[in-house]
Amino acid sequence: MVKQISWDKPDPGWLKLNTDGSSKGLLGAAAGCGLIRDEGGNWVAGFSRKIGRIDSFVAEIWALRDGLQLCQQMNARAVMIELDAKSLVDVLNNSSYYNAVISPLLDDCKFLISQIPQVRVRHTYREANKCADRLANLGLSQSLDYIVHSNPPLELIPLIEADSLGSFCNRLCPGLVSFF
Template sequence: MKLNTDGSSVDTLGLAGGGGVVRDEQGNWVFGYARKIGSVNSLLAELWTLRDGLFLYLQAQVHALIVEMDAKALVDAFSNQTNSNVIISALMDDCRQLATQISQVRFRHVYREVNRCADHLAKLGCSMDVDFAVFSSPPVDIISFVEADWRGLYVNRLCPVAVSFV
């Protein structure tokens, strides 16, 4: 299975949220979730969301997982276990401990364009009236993204043009 997670921080309002989606090996929606986190930075929002996803995944009692995130710093931190940061260490330790309970787990960086379902769930988390919600089917406003992912459609990523000064 595959877990895509994303955190979102709305700087102007000081609010953060997170969301994620678990899909099976055919790309079908298994469940999604969103959390209203409160006032934290985007890195902490990403970690809270990852923790929620790993916890929910473990409850499903499946043994192999690919975690895709657009937070490259966190993917790198899971690849290099020696990095430490006192501010996020307790939450990071929770995520690492949950990940060790999964027989096969791999963390992979993906660009934001690939992570659109999780991104929309994270933004939903910022504005929810409840603190946490699990979705057995996709919320209406992300169905088009779920279908595009399932069909293997992709979004072009605009890259800056390299300029050479001679």
């Protein structure tokens, strides 16, 4: 089944946090990033972090944690969180999940989520998370460990505009199979 995939604006009064982690190979150089946009699709804030050598799943958790901290610093009251790491969304929704390596970061994320009055966490396809993906790749080569972006990097502006206009791409997705 072919689906049209696009970034969706958050509901009125809500902010949307898109995060992404990137790792070059198994335990390669890693970065995490995220961006916050308002109900019009406008840039509110963003961040990028050069993490070191970890796997992509841990980079995803670092990115989420940093994004939640930025939301807390902004005193955000309603946040839609979108991640293209379905495994992280599943872990966040499983209260009994435990892993000694990532649980401290995961516990930080859960605590930060609990501090925001209204939160929704959902998986999104990579095609709808292009801005965060591009920002994570930029983070891999940045000289500073952590940067807060009050304005979008120039490379992101065309992607942000495309998202705000509702641009989409087609994705082949699993669907019901009919044998007629």
